[in-house]
Amino acid sequence: MKEDMKQKQRKAMIRDYALLGIALIITVAILLVFPDRLDTVTTVSWEYFTEMMLILPAVMVIMGFFAVWVSGETVMKYLGKTSGIKGILLSVFIGALPMGPLYIAFPIAAALIKKGARIANIIVFLSAWACIKLPQELVELQFLGLEFMALRLVLTIIFVTIMGLFIERVIERGDKKETKFVGGKSGASV
Amino acid sequence: MSSTAIVINVLAGGCLVFALSKDRAKTKQSLKIAARSFFRILPTVLIIIILIGLLLTFVPPSEISRFVGEQSGFVGVLLVGLLGAVLHIPALLSFPLAASILKSGASVAATAAFITTLTMIGTVTLPLEIKELGKKMALLRNGLSFVIAIAIALIIGVIL
Numbered sequence: 001m002k003e004d005m006k007q008k009q010r011k012a013m014i015r016d017y018a019l020l021g022i023a024l025i026i027t028v029a030i031l032l033v034f035p036d037r038l039d040t041v042t043t044v045s046w047e048y049f050t051e052m053m054l055i056l057p058a059v060m061v062i063m064g065f066f067a068v069w070v071s072g073e074t075v076m077k078y079l080g081k082t083s084g085i086k087g088i089l090l091s092v093f094i095g096a097l098p099m100g101p102l103y104i105a106f107p108i109a110a111a112l113i114k115k116g117a118r119i120a121n122i123i124v125f126l127s128a129w130a131c132i133k134l135p136q137e138l139v140e141l142q143f144l145g146l147e148f149m150a151l152r153l154v155l156t157i158i159f160v161t162i163m164g165l166f167i168e169r170v171i172e173r174g175d176k177k178e179t180k181f182v183g184g185k186s187g188a189s190v
Numbered sequence: 191m192s193s194t195a196i197v198i199n200v201l202a203g204g205c206l207v208f209a210l211s212k213d214r215a216k217t218k219q220s221l222k223i224a225a226r227s228f229f230r231i232l233p234t235v236l237i238i239i240i241l242i243g244l245l246l247t248f249v250p251p252s253e254i255s256r257f258v259g260e261q262s263g264f265v266g267v268l269l270v271g272l273l274g275a276v277l278h279i280p281a282l283l284s285f286p287l288a289a290s291i292l293k294s295g296a297s298v299a300a301t302a303a304f305i306t307t308l309t310m311i312g313t314v315t316l317p318l319e320i321k322e323l324g325k326k327m328a329l330l331r332n333g334l335s336f337v338i339a340i341a342i343a344l345i346i347g348v349i350l
Contacts, residue, residue: 009230016233023237027244037247045243048286052235054195057228058202059282064224065205068216102315106322113323123331131309136281138201140305142194143289151346152302159338167330174326 055142059135063098066134070097072108079125080115088161091121095128098135105129119171123164132156231280238283242290255295262297267347270300271340274307281309299347306339 031038075094079087095105109122132153140149209217258266279287284305292301311332312319319328 013230013233016230016237020233020237023240027240030244030248034248040247041243044246045239048239048242048290049236051192051195052239052286054192055198056231056235056282057224058195058199060224060228060231061202061221062198062205063227064220064222065202065209067223068220069209102312103318106315106319110322119327123327126331127310127335130312131281131306133281136285136309138194138198139282139285142192142198143285144292144301147350148298148302148346151349152306152342155342155345156306159342163331163334163338167327167334170330171327 051142055139059138062138063135066098067100070099072099072104075099075108076112076115079112079121080117083118083121087118087121088124088164091125092128092132092157092160095125096132096134096137098133099129102126102130119168120161120164123167124160127156127160127163132160231282234280234283238279238287242286246290246294249294251295254291255297258291258296258300260297262300264344266297267299267303267340267343270296271303271307271336271343274304274339275311275336276313277308278314279308284308297347298350299343302346303340303343306342307336310335310339 027041031041078090078094099105105126109126112122112125113119137149137153140152206217206221209220256262258270262269274284288301288305291304292298296304313332316328316332319331
């Protein structure tokens with residue numbers, strides 16, 4: 001399973017470098033047609049390149065640190081039983097830790113549901129994992145400024161919480177209906 | 191160097207010092223992961239940077255703002271939100287891209303919609319999400335995420 005993932009990642013990386021090559025060729029071709037635009041393109045790209053390179057290695061170090069130091073078991077331990085406001089906030093916080101891509105979070109979420117964690121917490125946890133990641137917030141701060149980043153963060157936490165509570169209701173109501181239906185059936189057969 | 195860049199680098203340094211004081215082998219392992227992820231994301235970073243260079247050079251701000259600027263209103267926000275939902279770009283890279291369209295005339299709301307739908311909704315990971323969590327929960331989460339992403343974007347547009 002792990003080997004399989006590695007193979008897939010290597011393939012994706014080769015594909016990305018090939019795409020980069022294609023992008024470079026297309027750019028050179030475009031600039032051959034419009035040589036007078038060369039200066040603007042290189043200035044703009046260079047500006048974004050330096051801004052990215054000043055933070056990207058550090059962001060990767062932070063992500064690598066959390067990947068090794070915080071494990072799936074830690075998440076399970078903390079998210080399995082807390083509830084109420086504390087549970088929601090903890091879900092945001094733990095989801096925000098940089099532990100890898102979203103697909104890693106699905107099996108953790110599934111296991112948590114089986115263990116009896118609140119649906120609302122799981123939805124908040126998944127959404128936080130997808131869009132409130134610590135490294136993402138740092139890059140957002142760098143490129144879009146404190147005001148934009150902070151406002152979007154606060155609004156996201158509020159709305160994701162509302163969504164979590166709503167989905168919990170919908171799913172629990174659906175479950176109740178199902179059990180009622182099954183109960184009715186078995187009652188009839190008795 | 192901007193103050194943000196300094197903060198991020200200090201934070202990374204802090205993680206490293208903490209890690210080294212705890213466990214050398216684990217630190218080495220985490221640095222290995224960091225280096226590997228860096229080179230894995232690097233080509234996409236460069237592609238996005240080239241794209242931004244071309245975009246800001248060849249597409250005049252008036253064109254960008256016509257489609258996603260202030261006067262494009264709700265429809266513009268919705269369009270950019272849809273684009274963000276279907277595109278599959280690493281979340282980290284949505285920020286420089288968003289900053290570039292903001293710079294060239296996109297509205298704040300449209301920029302926020304782009305980032306929020308891009309990070310919140312995973313069309314590529316949806317099959318996996320359905321498999322692990324069931325159809326109902328996965329579809330509800332992704333569908334409602336689009337609605338709240340648009341709401342968040344519109345509120346940011348009003349405030350900023």
